[in-house]
Amino acid sequence: MISGEAWAPTRKLIADGYHLEMVITSHDAEKPNFSENTELSEVLFIARKLDREKAGLTTYVNLWRNPRSIHEALDLATRITDRTAPVDVSGLGFTSIPSPGGKLGEIVTTPAPKGEENWSGALFAQTELFRAFWRLRDGVLIVPGHATETPVKLCKLEEIGALGPDRKRIHEGFTVSTEDYSPYPGFWGHDSTKVRTIAQLPNSKLIVWHDSPRGPNYGPHLFERAGRVQLVERLRSNTHRVIAIGLGTKGLGNTWWALNAPITPAQEKALLLWLNSTLSLLLFFGSRVTTQGAWMQMKQPAWQSMPVLDVRSLTDEQLSRLVATYDEVSGLELSPVAQLDADLVRTKIDANLSKVLVLPDLSPIRALLAREPGLNAAEINPRAESATVASDDEEDEDQADMTI
Numbered sequence: 457m458i459s460g461e462a463w464a465p466t467r468k469l470i471a472d473g474y475h476l477e478m479v480i481t482s483h484d485a486e487k488p489n490f491s492e493n494t495e496l497s498e499v500l501f502i503a504r505k506l507d508r509e510k511a512g513l514t515t516y517v518n519l520w521r522n523p524r525s526i527h528e529a530l531d532l533a534t535r536i537t538d539r540t541a542p543v544d545v546s547g548l549g550f551t552s553i554p555s556p557g558g559k560l561g562e563i564v565t566t567p568a569p570k571g572e573e574n575w576s577g578a579l580f581a582q583t584e585l586f587r588a589f590w591r592l593r594d595g596v597l598i599v600p601g602h603a604t605e606t607p608v609k610l611c612k613l614e615e616i617g618a619l620g621p622d623r624k625r626i627h628e629g630f631t632v633s634t635e636d637y638s639p640y641p642g643f644w645g646h647d648s649t650k651v652r653t654i655a656q657l658p659n660s661k662l663i664v665w666h667d668s669p670r671g672p673n674y675g676p677h678l679f680e681r682a683g684r685v686q687l688v689e690r691l692r693s694n695t696h697r698v699i700a701i702g703l704g705t706k707g708l709g710n711t712w713w714a715l716n717a718p719i720t721p722a723q724e725k726a727l728l729l730w731l732n733s734t735l736s737l738l739l740f741f742g743s744r745v746t747t748q749g750a751w752m753q754m755k756q757p758a759w760q761s762m763p764v765l766d767v768r769s770l771t772d773e774q775l776s777r778l779v780a781t782y783d784e785v786s787g788l789e790l791s792p793v794a795q796l797d798a799d800l801v802r803t804k805i806d807a808n809l810s811k812v813l814v815l816p817d818l819s820p821i822r823a824l825l826a827r828e829p830g831l832n833a834a835e836i837n838p839r840a841e842s843a844t845v846a847s848d849d850e851e852d853e854d855q856a857d858m859t860i
Contacts, residue, residue: 457499457501457575458479458481458499458574458575458576458578458579459574459575459576459579459743459744459745459746459758460745460755461745461755461757461758464572465572467569467571467572467573467574467575468571468572470503471511471568471569471570471571471572471573472571473505473506474503474504474505474506474511475503475504475506475509475511475512475568476501476502476503476511476514476568476569476575477502477503477504477512477514477515478501478502478514478515478516478517479499479500479501479502479514479515479516479517479575479577479578480499480500480501480516480517480519481497481499481500481516481517481518481519481578481579482497482498482519482522483518483519483520483561483581483828483829483830483836484519484520484521484522484829484835485829485833485834485835485836486522486835487522487524488522489522490522496747497746497747499575499578501575511568512568513544513565513566513567513568514565514566514567514568514569514575514577515542515563515564515565516563516564516565516566516575516577516578517536517553517561517563518561518562518563518564518577518578518580518581518582518583519532519553519560519561520559520560520561520562520581520829520835520836520837521558521560521561521837521839531555532553532560535553535554535555535560536553536563539551539553539563542563542564542565543563543564543565543583544564544565544566545564545565545566545577545583545586545587545590549583550562550564550582550583550584551563551564551583557839558837558839559837561581562581562582562583564577564583564586564587566590574743576589576590576742576743579741579742579744579746579830580741580742580828580830581827581828581829581830581836582824582827582828582836584600584824585738585821585824585825585828586742588600588738588821588824589738589739589741589742591605592608592610592735592738592739592763593610593739593742593763595607595608595609595610595763596608597735597815597816599816599817599818599820599821600820600821600824601820602816602817602820604816606814606815606816608735608765608813608815609765609766609769610763610764610765610766611763611764611766611768612760612761612762612763612764613715613759613760613761613762613763613764614760614761615766616715616717616719616727616764616766616767616768617683617685617715617716617717617718617719618681618715618716618717619681619683619687619713619714619715619716619756619759619760620678620681620682620683620708620713620714620715620716621678621681621708621714622689622713622756623689623710623711625678626662626678626708626710627710628665628668628669628670628674629662629664629665629668629670629674629675629676629677629678629679630642630662630663630664630665630675630678630708631662631663631665632644632660632661632662632663632710633660633661633663634659634660634661636661636663637661638661638662638663638664640661640662640663640664640675640676640679640682640707640708641658641660641661641662641682641703641705641706641707641708642658642659642660642661642662642707642708642709642710643656643658643659643660643686643701643703643707643708643709643712644659644660644709644710644711645659645710645711646688646690646696646711646712648692648695648696648697648792651696651697651698651701652697652698652789652790653698653701653786653787653788653789653790654698654700654701654702654728654729654732654782654785654786654790655701655702655704655786655787656686656701656702656703657703657704658703658705658707662675662679662708664676678708679706679708681708681714681716682706682707682708682714682716683706683707683714683715683716683717684702684703684704684705684706684707684715684717684724685700685701685702685703685714685715685717685724685727685728685731686700686701686702686703686707686709686712686713686714686715687699687700687712687713687714687715687731687754687759688700688711688712688713688754689711689712689713689753689754689755690711690751690752690753690754691744691751691752691753691754691793692750692751692752693750693752693792693793693794693830693831693832693833694750694792694793694794694831694832694833695792696792696793697789697790697791697792697793698732698790698793699731699732699736699737699740699793700715700727700728700731700732701728702724702725702728702786713754713756713759719767719768722775722776722778722779723767723768723770723775724767725778725779725782725783725786726765726767726770726774726775726778726779726782727764727765727767728782728786729778729781729782729785729805729808729809730764730765730767730809731764732790732802732805733802733805733806733809733818734796734802734806734818734821734822734825735806735809735818735821736764736765737793737796737825738821738825739762739763739764740754740762741825741828741830741831743758743761743762744758744830745758746830750794750830750831750832750833752830765813774812774813777808777811777812778808778809778812781804781805781808781809784804785801785804785805788801789801790802793831794826794831794832794833795826795832796822796825796826797819797822797823797825797826798826802822803819803822806818806819806822
């Protein structure tokens with residue numbers, strides 16, 4: 457609902473005729489749902505039909521702990537409505553939902569979504585991280601703890617190249633073999649125990665399916681859209697390690713989007729570094745379609761509109777330095793994406809990008825991302841076994857205002 461391609465018309469219907477007042481999302485890794493009969497992620501929202509007035513702000517309530525009983529739910533509702541002035545995404549700090557048993561979540565407001573825009577505020581448990589995403593997609597980097605704003609030259613991925621066909625089309629044009637010869641390389645599957653580095657080699661051959669219902673020339677026609685860069689179509693972030701790989705030759709994959717880009721080899725290496733950096737992961741995380749925990753998808757339209765480093769604008773010196781970094785790290789094993797804060801290879805990628813692009817230290821963003829339940833499938837604030845709902849007179853007076 458909040459970011460899926462198929463739900464875009466529904467988001468537009470709501471944006472055009474309603475004020476999206478509140479969106480409530482559970483980031484509780486043990487209970488991402490509100491219904492009893494599902495384990496899939498769910499969202500609650502309140503929308504009021506407009507009567508000639510303009511939509512106001514949208515409030516996002518991002519729960520770190522999902523109520524387990526009606527008593528906890530009533531208590532939480534009171535705590536949410538008591539937060540009379542939640543922080544805005546354009547402001548500073550965050551607004552917590554406190555309780556004697558620990559923090560229950562955060563609240564943030566944004567301008568109401570327009571048209572088919574994603575409800576991005578519901579994709580982050582942490583306001584500081586959401587704010588960094590919100591600004592970065594417009595080409596401005598803000599790092600928590602760093603006072604200045606830094607411009608970053610970004611462009612939409614579709615401005616750099618075109619994406620290849622989806623897996624259904626590939627299956628209609630080819631069969632797959634690891635034994636037979638074919639002039640059409642493929643990269644099949646995304647085994648996290650095998651795909652550990654950015655640089656990869658084709659692992660299969662695509663055999664033209666002459667009996668294809670679309671005709672014997674359909675496979676070769678599809679391969680015209682093959683690419684040297686492959687982008688993930690689906691990702692389990694607590695096991696998978698890369699967002700993009702370089703094949704060194706044009707190919708197609710069944711769980712990857714081929715990027716056919718008319719850029720130089722040096723620009724290609726710089727792009728692959730960026731795509732596997734923390735800032736790229738932040739933009740990916742804020743555009744993902746999530747179904748359950750750390751399992752996420754990235755459809756073609758989302759990838760096409762994804763902001764990426766405009767490698768075409770880099771100077772020869774910048775490209776040379778990034779190429780040297782790529783040659784150094786592309787064969788090194790990365791840790792699972794969710795462990796990016798302890799990944800020495802990704803830290804080196806970030807450090808060199810920061811040096812070349814004159815960016816601040818990115819370690820605070822790595823630390824925030826590593827805390828996100830949607831990335832690591834773990835509790836951000838585990839509940840104590842003895843945690844219970846307390847009466848108001850048991851709460852400390854200093855919890856009256858938790859806007860930090």
